[in-house]
Amino acid sequence: MSDKNTTRLMQGNVAIAHGAVAGGCRFFAGYPITPSSEVAETLSETLPEVGGTFIQMEDEIASMGAVVGASIAGKKAMTATSGPGFSLKQENLGMAIMAEVPSVIVDVQRGGPSTGLPTKGSQGDVMQARWGTHGDHPIIAVAPNSVEECYYMTVRAFNLAEKYRTPVVILTDEIIAHLTEKITIRPNSELEIMDRDKPEDSPEDYLPYKMTDSGIPPMANFGEGYRYHITGLVHDETGFPTNDSEEATRQLMRLNTKFDKHLDEILDYEEFNTDDMEILILAYGAPSRSAKRAMQVSREQGVKSGFIRLKTIWPFATQKIKELSHKVDTIVIPEMNLGQIAGEVERLTPDSTSIVKVNHVNGEAIKPKEIVNAIMNKD
Amino acid sequence: MSLRQEIRLSGSGGQGLILVGKVLAEAAAIYDGLNATQSQSYGPEARGGASRSEVIISDGDIEYPKAENLDILLALTQEACDKYHKDLKEGGILIVDEKMVKSLPDENYKIVQLPIIKSATERLGKFIVANIVSLGIIVKISEIVSEEAVRHAIKARVPKGTEELNLKAFEEGMALAKEWMKTHSTLVK
Amino acid sequence: MDYLNYLRKDKMPHIWCDGCGNGIILKAILRTVHKLGWDKNKIALVSGIGCSGRTPGYVDFNTLHTTHGRALSFSTGIKLANPDMHLIVVSGDGDATAIGGNHFIHAARRNIDLNLIVFNNYIYGMTGGQASPTTPSCKFASTTPYGNPDSPFDISELAKAAGANYVARSTTFHTARMDRYMEQAFQKKGFSVVEVLTMCPTSYGRANKETGATGADMLKYQKQNSISIKKAADMSDEELKDKFVTGVYVDKDEPTYLEKYQDVRDKANK
Numbered sequence: 001m002s003d004k005n006t007t008r009l010m011q012g013n014v015a016i017a018h019g020a021v022a023g024g025c026r027f028f029a030g031y032p033i034t035p036s037s038e039v040a041e042t043l044s045e046t047l048p049e050v051g052g053t054f055i056q057m058e059d060e061i062a063s064m065g066a067v068v069g070a071s072i073a074g075k076k077a078m079t080a081t082s083g084p085g086f087s088l089k090q091e092n093l094g095m096a097i098m099a100e101v102p103s104v105i106v107d108v109q110r111g112g113p114s115t116g117l118p119t120k121g122s123q124g125d126v127m128q129a130r131w132g133t134h135g136d137h138p139i140i141a142v143a144p145n146s147v148e149e150c151y152y153m154t155v156r157a158f159n160l161a162e163k164y165r166t167p168v169v170i171l172t173d174e175i176i177a178h179l180t181e182k183i184t185i186r187p188n189s190e191l192e193i194m195d196r197d198k199p200e201d202s203p204e205d206y207l208p209y210k211m212t213d214s215g216i217p218p219m220a221n222f223g224e225g226y227r228y229h230i231t232g233l234v235h236d237e238t239g240f241p242t243n244d245s246e247e248a249t250r251q252l253m254r255l256n257t258k259f260d261k262h263l264d265e266i267l268d269y270e271e272f273n274t275d276d277m278e279i280l281i282l283a284y285g286a287p288s289r290s291a292k293r294a295m296q297v298s299r300e301q302g303v304k305s306g307f308i309r310l311k312t313i314w315p316f317a318t319q320k321i322k323e324l325s326h327k328v329d330t331i332v333i334p335e336m337n338l339g340q341i342a343g344e345v346e347r348l349t350p351d352s353t354s355i356v357k358v359n360h361v362n363g364e365a366i367k368p369k370e371i372v373n374a375i376m377n378k379d
Numbered sequence: 380m381s382l383r384q385e386i387r388l389s390g391s392g393g394q395g396l397i398l399v400g401k402v403l404a405e406a407a408a409i410y411d412g413l414n415a416t417q418s419q420s421y422g423p424e425a426r427g428g429a430s431r432s433e434v435i436i437s438d439g440d441i442e443y444p445k446a447e448n449l450d451i452l453l454a455l456t457q458e459a460c461d462k463y464h465k466d467l468k469e470g471g472i473l474i475v476d477e478k479m480v481k482s483l484p485d486e487n488y489k490i491v492q493l494p495i496i497k498s499a500t501e502r503l504g505k506f507i508v509a510n511i512v513s514l515g516i517i518v519k520i521s522e523i524v525s526e527e528a529v530r531h532a533i534k535a536r537v538p539k540g541t542e543e544l545n546l547k548a549f550e551e552g553m554a555l556a557k558e559w560m561k562t563h564s565t566l567v568k
Numbered sequence: 569m570d571y572l573n574y575l576r577k578d579k580m581p582h583i584w585c586d587g588c589g590n591g592i593i594l595k596a597i598l599r600t601v602h603k604l605g606w607d608k609n610k611i612a613l614v615s616g617i618g619c620s621g622r623t624p625g626y627v628d629f630n631t632l633h634t635t636h637g638r639a640l641s642f643s644t645g646i647k648l649a650n651p652d653m654h655l656i657v658v659s660g661d662g663d664a665t666a667i668g669g670n671h672f673i674h675a676a677r678r679n680i681d682l683n684l685i686v687f688n689n690y691i692y693g694m695t696g697g698q699a700s701p702t703t704p705s706c707k708f709a710s711t712t713p714y715g716n717p718d719s720p721f722d723i724s725e726l727a728k729a730a731g732a733n734y735v736a737r738s739t740t741f742h743t744a745r746m747d748r749y750m751e752q753a754f755q756k757k758g759f760s761v762v763e764v765l766t767m768c769p770t771s772y773g774r775a776n777k778e779t780g781a782t783g784a785d786m787l788k789y790q791k792q793n794s795i796s797i798k799k800a801a802d803m804s805d806e807e808l809k810d811k812f813v814t815g816v817y818v819d820k821d822e823p824t825y826l827e828k829y830q831d832v833r834d835k836a837n838k
Contacts, residue, residue, distance in 0.1 A: 009405045009415070027649055034421075048836035053648045053829065058674035062641035065634065065671075069645025072632065073612075073653065077645065092642075095635050119421040179444050180401060180417040182408040222630040223650045225609045229625060231633035240579070240625060241633075293442035365445050 003187045012150045012177040013080075016106055016170065017042035019154030020078050022188050024195075025104070026052035027077035029066035031059055031085060034118045035174040036108035039080035060088035067103050068096045072230065074221035076158050080106035082174075083125050084115060086132065093167055094133035095232045100209070100217070100255070102161035102196055104154070106170045108177040109285075109336075111363045120363025121174035123285055123336040129169045130314050136252070138259050140266060141169040141314040143285040144176055148183040153311070159194040160266060164259060165216055171313055173336065175286035175365050199226065207237040209251065215258040259315055268311040269320060273299070277306025279375055280328045282321070282345060284310040287334040287358075287366045294334075294371035305332075305375055316344055325349040332374045334358035334366045382438050384523050385446040388513070389431040389463050390455030395510035400432035402514060402532045403524065407436045409535075410528035416444040429458060436523060451521055453513050454480055455495065464488070474516055476509070491520060491563075493555050499548065508548035511537075515552020520560070526553070574598045574608070579626050584619060585693075587773075587783020589740035589766030593687055594623055596743060596764075597656060600750040606654055613656045614643045616663040618694045619768075620687040623658045637668025640675040643682050651826055654754070655681070661688040662700040665721050669701070676730035679758040680825040685750070686723055686761060689768035697771030704810070708775040723763045724817045733758030733824070735817040737797075739765040741790040742814060749816065758824040765790065765812050 010018070017039050020028070028047055030040040040056070047054040053070075057063040063079045070077040081089060086107045096103050111117025112124045125132075129141040140160050144153045150172065157168040197218040199206050203226045210217040217237075220226035233241035234248045242248060259266055272295060274280070279298075283291035288309045295307040308324060310317060325331060325345070331353060333342040339357045346355050358374045360366050386403065388396040397419050404417035419432040433446045449467045453474045454460035460475055464484045467473060473488040476495040483490055493516060499509035511533065518529050530546060537545045575598075584590045601611065611629040615621040617636035624631035630653075634642045643655045664672050664686050675682060691709055692698040699709035699716050702723065706715040727735045734756040736749035746764060753760035767786035773779060780786035790812055797815030800808060 007409065009401065009408050009417075027645065029645065045836070048829075048833040051833065055644070055648060055829075057641065057644075058670050061638060062644070062671050062674070065638040065641025066645035066648070069614075069632075069642035069647075070649035071645070072642075073646040073649035075649040077649070091635055092638060175418070175444070178418060180404060181441070181444070182414060221650075222612050222632075222646060223610060223653050227608060227628055227630050229631045229633070231625075232635055233633065289442040289444065365443070367445075367447060368443050369447070 003189065005184050005186055007182060007184045009180055010147050010183045011038060011180045012144070012147045012172065013038035013108065014042050015147045015150035015183055016080070016154045016172070017046065018185070019151035020104070020158070021046055021050060021052070022151070022191060023155035023158035024076040024193055025078050025158060026050065027067065027070035027075040028053070028079065029055045029057050029063040029070070029077070030079050030081065031057055031063050033082045033085045035110055035177050036080045036082045036106060038177070039106055039108075060085040061091060064089040064092035064096070064105070068092055068099070068101045071101045071103050072222050074223070076102070076162070078104040078106065080108065082108045082110045083112045083122070083128070086125055086128060090133040094135065094137070096167040097133065097137045097139065098232050098255075099230045100165040100219070101167070102165055103167045104157045104161055104170065105167055106172065109171065109173040111361065117363040119174070121286060121336055121365060122361070122363065123173055123287070123340070124361070125171065126313060126337060126340040129171050136256055138166065138256055139169065139314050140164070140166055140259070140312070141171045142268070142311055143171045143313050145285055145288045145309065146176070147179060147181045150176065151183060151185065155191055155193070159192065162196045163194045163216070164262065164266070165196065165219055171285070173286050203227065208239040209235060209237045211237065211250075211254060215254060215261055263315065266312060266315060267317050267320070269317055270309050270311065272307040273304070274306035274308065274324055274327070276304050277328060278304045279306070280324055280331045281305055281307045281371065281375070282310070282331055282333050282341070283307070283335070284313055284341065285336070287336060290366050290368040291334055291371055293368035294375060297368060297372045298375040301372075301376065303375055310341075313341070318348060321345060322348050325353055328353070330354045330356060332356045332358065332371060334371050336360050336366065383441070384436045384450045384521075385448060386434045386436070386451040386453070386517065386523070387431055387446050387449050387463060387466065388434070388453045389429070389459035390453075391459070392430040394430065394455055395507060396430055396432045396455070398536065399510045399514050400434045402529065402536045403434045403517070404436070405536060406524040406528035406532040410531045411524050413438050414441050416441050418444055429462070431459070431463070451517060451523075453517060455509065455513070456480070457482060460484070472520060474513065474520070491516065491556070491559060493559060495552075495555075498551055498555060502551060503544065503548055505544065508544060511545045511548035512552040512555070515549045515554075516556040519553040519556035569599065569602045571595060571598055574601060574628055575626055576628050582626055583622055585770045587767065587769040587786070588619070589689065589764075589768070589783070590619055590623070590687055592740040592743065593685060593746070593764050593766060594626070596746045596750055597685060598627070599747055600754055603751060604754055610652060611654045611656060612643070612646050613658065614639045614646070615658045616660070616668060618660040618663050618692065619689075620658045620660040620663065621694075637663050637666070638671065639663070640668065640671040640682065640684065644675065644680055647681055648826070648829075651681075655683060657682050657684045659684060659686055660693075660700075661686060661690060661702040661723065662692050665701045665723055665726065673726065673730040676727050676732040676759050676761070678825045679731055679733055679822055681757055682759055683754050684759070684761045686763045687766050688723060688763055689766045689772060690720070691768050691772040693768045693771050697775065709771070724761065727761040728818045731759070731822070732761050732818055733820055733822055734760035735763075736761075737763040737765065737814050737817065739790040739794055739812050739814060740767060741787045742794065745814065752816070752819065758822060
């Protein structure tokens with residue numbers, strides 16, 4: 001890596017792969033699937049160059065298992081897939097959540113359900129990212145909207161995974177994944193890289209799921225002298241399974257609230273013109289580019305529109321959206337699904353707020369004009 | 380919006396149109412200091428079938444990265460021409476291969492019909508460089524990016540060992556366009 | 569040796585039923601680890617789900633109890649991330665060859681340096697005695713009340729065909745043999761499989777009394793019906809029906825995944 005900024009033309013998926021290595025990823029296990037395969041192809045070339053490991057597994061289930069295993073042994077690990085593969089990963093994604101193993105999962109969304117529209121864009125996995133694996137659980141999901149963000153958001157995904165002992169889903173889409181545009185790569189020395197907290201206790205006193213003030217217990221890697229137990233069963237602080245209902249409540253409540261104290265750091269969004277707005281546009285991922293343009297155009301046409309772009313999708317920016325929704329009567333939400341985030345917003349806003357959805361499920365990008373029409377109430 | 384130019388390169392899979400898109404975008408974004416995005420639509424399969432690659436070039440930010448109102452359309456097959464010419468704006472430039480595209484749309488386009496594939500196969504001996512011949516035509520006629528920037532981008536993007544052949548194909552395309560311009564009115568600007 | 573040096577004493581007693589063969593296999597694993605002098609800190613013992621999946625909870629190593637059938641996937645990640653670790657993977661017949669069958673054949677194909685011990689009791693014990701991929705034809709299980717219509721897998725032959733460097737089969741009766749196979753397997757580079765035919769009197773024995781209804785009877789039945797792989801070579805399928813063939817199926821030294829991946833790294837850095 002250069003010690004100066006370098007500007008290159010790069011594809012979104014390739015930027016995710018390079019961002020991963022910059023963020024410390026040294027293990028990738030995956031299975032080919034359109035439109036995500038460029039992530040795997042790039043890492044198959046770059047990981048062995050830095051002493052890392054790339055492995056093509058026999059299926060998506062095995063890929064996610066290998067990622068969790070590699071992370072338990074101390075490597076920052078990632079997999080990449082699209083909807084059908086993301087469905088298969090849910091099993092071991094749940095294991096990563098339950099055992100609190102840092103890991104990064106790239107989901108390049110394509111049209112669904114089932115095999116769907118393999119070569120076309122979608123945001124149909126937003127709720128799958130939130131609730132795809134069974135049981136109540138916390139999750140972090142982030143959504144880039146440019147090639148440059150693919151790079152830096154992947155670095156951030158690894159940081160969040162390490163710091164909060166959690167899987168992080170990079171919820172990108174075919175449009176951004178296969179977009180090629182300019183990206184400026186800063187030297188690695190300028191990046192903030194976070195590593196999991198290591199235990200300060202001796203192996204004898206180590207509690208892998210200790211109730212700490214931060215809610216995030218320090219994590220020992222296998223092979224470092226802390227011989228402990230990891231299971232997908234509900235476990236107590238020692239890591240061993242428990243059937244005790246009080247202990248199960250205590251542990252599951254810690255798990256499910258572990259991000260609560262850290263929302264300021266986990267939540268990321270950007271706002272434009274929300275001070276004087278009469279109408280709010282809310283978007284994320286590919287449609288957020290059109291949304292920004294629509295805001296400019298509608299302002300030129302005399303409507304004071306404001307715009308919030310969610311970079312963190314899960315956990316949801318509840319407080320922020322409540323706050324903004326008080327300023328407007330109408331929220332326009334373009335999504336390449338039938339309103340998965342619009343539903344979340346609807347839950348947070350009074351009945352008097354009008355939610356105007358602009359939805360595509362045919363794989364085509366949402367045009368700025370369509371959002372402008374919704375804003376101008378012309379449809 | 381600032382100057383925004385939309386170019387679509389269309390034909391069939393395997394014609395190297397995605398590469399042309401990347402070269403054009405790289406010339407604009409890296410060597411000419413503009414902004415550019417390149418994207419593509421795949422058919423259901425990676426090989427064969429219809430293929431299209433789009434480049435947006437602008438001196439400002441490019442929010443929406445897909446074409447809405449084409450300034451330039453390259454069509455290397457009749458199917459591509461028939462399917463996409465409606466996306467070309469009035470007065471836009473339609474560049475077609477004279478052998479592959481015989482039925483031309485009756486619309487207000489500036490139509491540039493040239494022996495692209497014939498030049499590639501007969502003058503350069505390689506069918507595959509028809510893509511870069513096309514690039515030469517686009518650049519000469521539209522002046523959308525500088526010729527020097529394109530030469531740099533070709534060297535950076537084409538497979539190792541094929542740089543000379545591709546640079547020759549680029550010059551060939553520009554020569555074809557120059558010849559054509561002698562007998563046709565100067566276009567756009 | 570003192571087994572307690574390798575066990576988590578506070579997790580005893582174990583939950584395995586009276587007459588279950590799993591404890592016999594566990595002791596053989598511990599004897600082998602002891603004999604080889606492996607550092608407990610460098611051992612990861614990984615399981616899937618089922619009766620065999622209880623093993624990691626009892627042993628004083630780095631232990632991982634994964635999802636059903638996926639132990640080999642997680643172990644692949646651990647081994648590649650930290651090649652200094654010894655990976656012992658324990659799996660039942662259902663875990664290894666039904667829900668985890670794909671991972672099983674691919675771990676063998678990849679010839680990755682993992683030591684798999686299959687606890688083959690021909691049944692899903694933990695969930696109450698349903699038929700598994702190794703339940704012999706016509707035998708009874710809670711899901712084959714009319715006798716099993718399916719044909720069973722031969723796990724050792726499967727591992728051999730898929731490319732493992734070492735494959736051997738023993739019964740829980742033949743403990744000396746089991747020890748020898750485990751020792752060879754644990755020292756082998758590449759993928760190794762020791763299939764141990766074990767007994768589940770609770771679910772399998774009670775439903776198929778001719779194989780013995782108690783643990784002791786089932787051990788006797790193993791003793792009476794075992795045939796060495798050499799002898800079996802000259803016997804017909806009919807003669808081999810309901811016999812336990814034991815022996816070393818494969819012992820070779822093909823390059824392992826880790827060795828081949830080091831070549832990849834070398835090429836990448838040329």
